[in-house]
Amino acid sequence: MKFKIIATLAFLFGLALWSFRPADTKPVLREQQKSPLALANELIPELMGKKDTSSMVGVNTAEVLRENEKAQFRNYLETSYVRLPTLQAISLSKNGDLHRVPPEVLESSEVFGYIAEKLKSNPNLTRDALSFYNACAANEQLITSIRAVCARNLIDWAKKAQIDISQVHIPEKILQIVVVLPERN
Amino acid sequence: MLKRWGILIIAPFLLSSCGLFNKDGIYNITFDSSVPDEQKELLTQDLEVIESLNFSGVSSDDLDKIDLPELSSNSLGNFLKERIRYIVGESYDADTKRTIVSSSYNYNPSVFASFSSPFDRIVTVMTNTGSSVYLAGKKSNVLYSLDVADENILINTTRVGIIKIGEGLFSSTKLKSSSSSSLARRLLRLSTLFHEARHSDGNGSNAGFPHTKCTYGDFAGYYACESNTNGPYNLEAMLLRHFYRACSNCNETELSAIQLAASDAASRLVYGAVKRNSQPEFVR
Numbered sequence: 001m002k003f004k005i006i007a008t009l010a011f012l013f014g015l016a017l018w019s020f021r022p023a024d025t026k027p028v029l030r031e032q033q034k035s036p037l038a039l040a041n042e043l044i045p046e047l048m049g050k051k052d053t054s055s056m057v058g059v060n061t062a063e064v065l066r067e068n069e070k071a072q073f074r075n076y077l078e079t080s081y082v083r084l085p086t087l088q089a090i091s092l093s094k095n096g097d098l099h100r101v102p103p104e105v106l107e108s109s110e111v112f113g114y115i116a117e118k119l120k121s122n123p124n125l126t127r128d129a130l131s132f133y134n135a136c137a138a139n140e141q142l143i144t145s146i147r148a149v150c151a152r153n154l155i156d157w158a159k160k161a162q163i164d165i166s167q168v169h170i171p172e173k174i175l176q177i178v179v180v181l182p183e184r185n
Numbered sequence: 186m187l188k189r190w191g192i193l194i195i196a197p198f199l200l201s202s203c204g205l206f207n208k209d210g211i212y213n214i215t216f217d218s219s220v221p222d223e224q225k226e227l228l229t230q231d232l233e234v235i236e237s238l239n240f241s242g243v244s245s246d247d248l249d250k251i252d253l254p255e256l257s258s259n260s261l262g263n264f265l266k267e268r269i270r271y272i273v274g275e276s277y278d279a280d281t282k283r284t285i286v287s288s289s290y291n292y293n294p295s296v297f298a299s300f301s302s303p304f305d306r307i308v309t310v311m312t313n314t315g316s317s318v319y320l321a322g323k324k325s326n327v328l329y330s331l332d333v334a335d336e337n338i339l340i341n342t343t344r345v346g347i348i349k350i351g352e353g354l355f356s357s358t359k360l361k362s363s364s365s366s367s368l369a370r371r372l373l374r375l376s377t378l379f380h381e382a383r384h385s386d387g388n389g390s391n392a393g394f395p396h397t398k399c400t401y402g403d404f405a406g407y408y409a410c411e412s413n414t415n416g417p418y419n420l421e422a423m424l425l426r427h428f429y430r431a432c433s434n435c436n437e438t439e440l441s442a443i444q445l446a447a448s449d450a451a452s453r454l455v456y457g458a459v460k461r462n463s464q465p466e467f468v469r
């Protein structure tokens with residue numbers, strides 16, 4: 001009997017403590033809000049965004065500039081990723097004419113264009129870009145046409161940089177669109 | 186004397202080649218007065234771009250979807266010529282320009298598809314005014330005519346070729362740091378025009394190549410999908426695929442915009458889409 005009372009009191013005390021827990025101020029992150037560079041990808045360790053420091057002996061100015069450019073580029077990728085149009089964005093589209101390409105989709109050409117220009121001038125940024133494209137192609141909250149363009153870029157830039165992405169899974173419905181899209185020269 | 190007669194005979198030909206006797210514009214397309222001058226100018230230049238396009242690496246599969254024997258500036262020009270005859274502006278109101286020719290017309294189109302389709306539940310969403318009025322008439326057994334560009338046109342086929350354009354055609358393809366006269370934006374507008382031109386084709390249950398209701402995906406519940414491999418969206422996707430390659434000197438943002446537009450069009454194709462007879466139907 002005594003044991004039962006002690007157990008009940010302990011339970012009630014625990015319940016009281018739990019009810020006074022601090023409010024969880026961190027909102028649950030949507031998949032899209034996570035950094036695309038933070039998404040672990042065991043299949044391509046190079047895409048995990050880990051910096052190779054083994055060769056960083058005797059840092060010179062050019063190298064510092066390169067590292068700065070890389071940091072800025074990574075920052076651009078992270079901020080652009082959360083702005084890619086979602087399925088929710090089309091349903092709320094002010095345009096409302098779903099017969100034509102949603103304006104949000106065409107507007108994101110700025111992001112794809114900027115990344116392509118950067119990769120052409122500095123191929124060392126390719127791995128970060130691939131990580132961005134990989135996360136985007138897999139993100140089910142994004143508009144399908146955006147995901148397909150990300151997948152097209154993932155394939156084309158990986159091929160150009162001779163990075164093996166054969167282990168990366170691209171959903172069938174995305175691949176069906178990818179094959180129609182023009183490849184990069 | 187013979188010289189004078191010679192000049193008299195040759196003069197009209199010379200004048201017509203100068204455009205003085207030529208009422209119609211490029212590809213014989215006539216602009217209605219409802220089209221604002223700046224839109225008419227841009228669109229005329231867009232059409233002129235077709236003649237300068239060069240295509241290579243076109244596969245037989247691509248041609249199958251485009252539903253053309255070859256992809257060249259010539260074949261594209263002819264494609265438009267056969268499907269677009271008039272362009273009207275946003276202010277053009279078909280309801281007020283419409284006249285009933287026969288109020289109990291027995292539609293017995295000369296061409297009818299002989300197959301049944303799982304995609305028959307259709308509602309048309311298009312700015313191909315000629316095709317829309319034809320289908321509306323067919324549905325209610327009324328034969329219409331439309332006043333357009335100072336002419337009265339009998340609406341007796343999906344191929345009547347009256348296309349309505351609006352400000353959206355120019356604003357929806359807006360790209361930062363790319364003017365409306367850039368090649369990329371011209372190609373984006375042309376792809377829309379070819380999409381609308383395909384709505385001038387088809388027969389029977391597929392007259393006007395209407396869009397089908399998306400039963401899944403991004404546009405589920407909307408009539409924004411494609412059940413034909415040779416329909417407007419897929420034609421648009423295939424053309425944009427080749428416009429991308431033909432977009433010489435285009436910057437990366439412009440190329441990405443073409444790729445995104447192609448991706449959007451290709452994403453509208455539903456599973457089980459089939460190639461349909463594109464021959465247009467007509468009555469009378």
Ligand SMILES: [Zn+2]
Binds near residue numbers: 311417
């Ligand atoms: Zn359409």
